[in-house]
Amino acid sequence: xxxxxxxxxxxxxxxxxxxxxxxxxxxxxxxxxxxxxxxxxxxxxxxxxxxxxxxxxxxxxxxxxxxxxxxxxxxxxxxxxxxxxxxxxxxxxxxxxxxxxxxxxxxxxxxxxxxxxxxxxxxxxxxxxxxxxxxxxxxxxxxxxxxxxxxxxxxxxxxxxxxxxxxxxxxxxxxxxxxxxxxxxxxxxxxxxxxxxxxxxxx
Numbered sequence: 001x002x003x004x005x006x007x008x009x010x011x012x013x014x015x016x017x018x019x020x021x022x023x024x025x026x027x028x029x030x031x032x033x034x035x036x037x038x039x040x041x042x043x044x045x046x047x048x049x050x051x052x053x054x055x056x057x058x059x060x061x062x063x064x065x066x067x068x069x070x071x072x073x074x075x076x077x078x079x080x081x082x083x084x085x086x087x088x089x090x091x092x093x094x095x096x097x098x099x100x101x102x103x104x105x106x107x108x109x110x111x112x113x114x115x116x117x118x119x120x121x122x123x124x125x126x127x128x129x130x131x132x133x134x135x136x137x138x139x140x141x142x143x144x145x146x147x148x149x150x151x152x153x154x155x156x157x158x159x160x161x162x163x164x165x166x167x168x169x170x171x172x173x174x175x176x177x178x179x180x181x182x183x184x185x186x187x188x189x190x191x192x193x194x195x196x197x198x199x200x201x202x203x
Contacts, residue, residue, distance in 0.1 A: 001052060001056075003016065005017060014086070019075040019076060019083065020077060020078040021075075023071060023074060023075055024045065024082065027076070036130055037130075038130060038177070039133050041080060043171055044171050046141070046170070046171075049069075049074060050159065051164065052083070052084045053066070053084070056084075056087065066086070068086060073085045080177075122142070134173070140166070141167075141170060144166060
């Protein structure tokens with residue numbers, strides 16, 4: 001979880017710890033001309049997000065349901081570790097209600113993936129900028145994600161016993177990920193500017 005440092009009630013602002021690499025959304029859509037995230041890093045991130053969600057769902061005495069989990073609410077630290085934000089906006093949900101809160105699925109996206117799978121064009125759904133996808137394992141992940149979009153809880157896989165073990169398997173499949181090559185362009189520019197300034201001051 002991202003550490004919540006404070007809040008401004010007057011303007012509705014939350015103040016979090018500084019996260020060097022912005023949001024997952026920024027990187028997936030390369031908003032700062034960053035390199036495409038490799039599949040190994042994506043698999044690792046998926047497992048980290050699932051672990052964070054499980055922590056929230058197992059909160060005692062009542063579970064915390066995020067209600068607004070999306071790429072823009074996943075922040076990345078300097079090592080590309082995922083942290084879930086906007087948890088402060090989530091409300092405590094009684095156990096009797098918690099199972100009904102996630103029924104509004106992203107049906108449009110799931111329909112797109114289902115169409116790609118049914119028409120044997122799954123590769124076309126994948127990010128074309130990543131050329132070395134492990135297609136079979138990625139397809140398994142996609143099919144599990146589609147099950148998560150089912151409207152009825154009994155049709156969705158359990159986070160603890162089904163989803164997380166599979167994501168950990170994929171994380172282990174990816175192995176160690178070197179994030180050195182994925183420094184955002186804006187950070188790189190700032191680093192270069194600082195180096196030039198230091199050199200000029202030392203003269």
